[in-house]
Amino acid sequence: MITVRSEKAKKNNQIIMGIGEVAAFTAAAVWAFSTLLYKRFSHHLNPFELNVAKGVIASALMAAVLLITWDSQLPTSQFSWGWLVASGIVGIAIGDSAYFGALRNIGPARTLVIESLAPAIAGLLNIALLGVFLSFTAWLGIILTTVGVIYAVKPNQALPTLDQHTFRKGVFFALIAATCQAAGMVLSKGALNDQQVSSLWAATIRLVSGTLTVAVIVAVLKHSSLQRAITLKGIDKKGWLFAAVFFGTFIGLWLQLISVNNTDPAIAQTIFSAAPLMVMTMSLIRKEHITRNMITGGLLAFGGIVLLLSG
Numbered sequence: 610m611i612t613v614r615s616e617k618a619k620k621n622n623q624i625i626m627g628i629g630e631v632a633a634f635t636a637a638a639v640w641a642f643s644t645l646l647y648k649r650f651s652h653h654l655n656p657f658e659l660n661v662a663k664g665v666i667a668s669a670l671m672a673a674v675l676l677i678t679w680d681s682q683l684p685t686s687q688f689s690w691g692w693l694v695a696s697g698i699v700g701i702a703i704g705d706s707a708y709f710g711a712l713r714n715i716g717p718a719r720t721l722v723i724e725s726l727a728p729a730i731a732g733l734l735n736i737a738l739l740g741v742f743l744s745f746t747a748w749l750g751i752i753l754t755t756v757g758v759i760y761a762v763k764p765n766q767a768l769p770t771l772d773q774h775t776f777r778k779g780v781f782f783a784l785i786a787a788t789c790q791a792a793g794m795v796l797s798k799g800a801l802n803d804q805q806v807s808s809l810w811a812a813t814i815r816l817v818s819g820t821l822t823v824a825v826i827v828a829v830l831k832h833s834s835l836q837r838a839i840t841l842k843g844i845d846k847k848g849w850l851f852a853a854v855f856f857g858t859f860i861g862l863w864l865q866l867i868s869v870n871n872t873d874p875a876i877a878q879t880i881f882s883a884a885p886l887m888v889m890t891m892s893l894i895r896k897e898h899i900t901r902n903m904i905t906g907g908l909l910a911f912g913g914i915v916l917l918l919s920g
Contacts, residue, residue, distance in 0.1 A: 629872025633880035636864035640881070643857025646849050653845075656709030657827045658838035664701070664820025665839055666851065667858040671813040682807035684800065684814070692800030693814040700793015701819025706826070708786035714779030723783035724790075725758045728882055731791035732875035738795050739802065743875055750917025751879050754910045758882050761906025794865075794874040801870045808866040816862055879917055883910055 647659070654662060674680075684690050711720040728751045735741045743751075797811060827833040841847055868877040 629868045629870070629877065630880065632864045632871065633868035633877045634883075636861050636868060637881050637883050639856045639861045639864065643853040643861065646853035647857065654838065655833055656706065656713075657823055657830065657833050660701075660705055660709070660823045661820060661827055661835065661838040662841060662850070663854045663858045664816055664823065666854040667862065668813065668817050668820060670855065670859045671809060671816065671863070675809060675813065678809075680807050680809055682805060683810045684804060684806045686804055689800040689803045689806060690814070692796050692803065693806075693811055694818040696793045696796035696800065697815040697818030697820075698822050699789050699796060701816065702822035702826075704786050704789030704793055705819070706823065707782045707789060711779050711783035711786055714775050714782060716779075719779065720783050720786075722759050723780065724787050725755045725882055726784075727787040727791045728755060728875055728879035730788055731794055731878040734792055734795040735798075735873065735875050739799060741873065743873065747873075747876065747917050750913045750915070751875065753913030753916060754879050754882060755913070757906045757908070757910030757913055759906070760902055760909060791874075791878055794869055794878050797866060797869050798874045801866075808870050809863055811870070812862045812866040815866070816858070876917055880914060883914060 684693065708720070708724070711723070732743055732748065732751060735743070793815070797815060800806065801811060824835060824838075827835045827838060837843070841850070844850070865877070865881070868880070
């Protein structure tokens with residue numbers, strides 16, 4: 610009987626891992642799609658205002674689904690609440706804001722290269738905070754995927770020269786963003802390990818915590834308007850923004866928590882890092898220019914993900 614139960618447990622683990630990996634791939638895909646939509650509003654709202662706007666809309670959507678489904682699997686322990694609130698503040702409030710700061714100072718190409726360090730950081734934080742170790746094959750997959758993404762996003766032409774202060778500030782923001790996003794995933798896993806919590810409740814708590822933190826920052830900063838971020842007054846084509854929030858934040862964040870709930874955060878973060886490659890694939894479908902670096906890097910990253918999943 611013990612042997613039979615052990616075999617069933619292994620089969621169940623395989624099914625759970627499959628759910629986590631599929632959720633991570635889907636999250637990367639919807640994030641890639643929403644990125645193309647978010648670009649439309651980058652010149653209408655500053656990064657903090659956009660962060661608040663998407664957080665408010667997505668939080669309302671999550672609250673509506675929680676009421677409709679009567680989801681009762683909310684965290685009951687203070688420990689789980691603490692992990693999730695910390696995850697929202699670190700990953701969404703600090704991480705996303707630092708990411709926007711990096712984009713402003715060193716541009717998307719350099720930022721994406723540094724952001725590719727997130728899976729490796731997640732693996733290290735996984736060991737430090739949760740005491741979970743990955744196999745050698747999984748680490749090899751993370752390294753190969755990271756190298757592939759870096760090679761794919763590397764620009765073909767020389768980037769504009771930046772002054773030393775701007776460059777250092779941008780690199781600092783990008784490193785903070787990569788570290789905080791990885792930490793946010795690991796902290797979420799800590800909450801989900803502590804007790805059984807639904808992925809939707811975890812995503813909602815994480816998002817609301819991050820949004821409230823950014824809202825406080827917006828209220829304090831003179832160059833930002835909290836009222837404008839919430840009401841979207843004067844913003845045209847709000848339907849596209851709603852679509853970006855629905856897919857990228859509401860569905861995407863929910864899928865991320867499903868993934869983290871069912872697999873290792875370092876594995877989930879590695880799959881999330883393939884999102885830029887999906888953006889490139891969409892660009893190819895739209896008949897935009899695709900370089901040899903993108904194709905070669907994409908194949909390397911794909912090989913790394915195959916190794917990661919087999920490990």
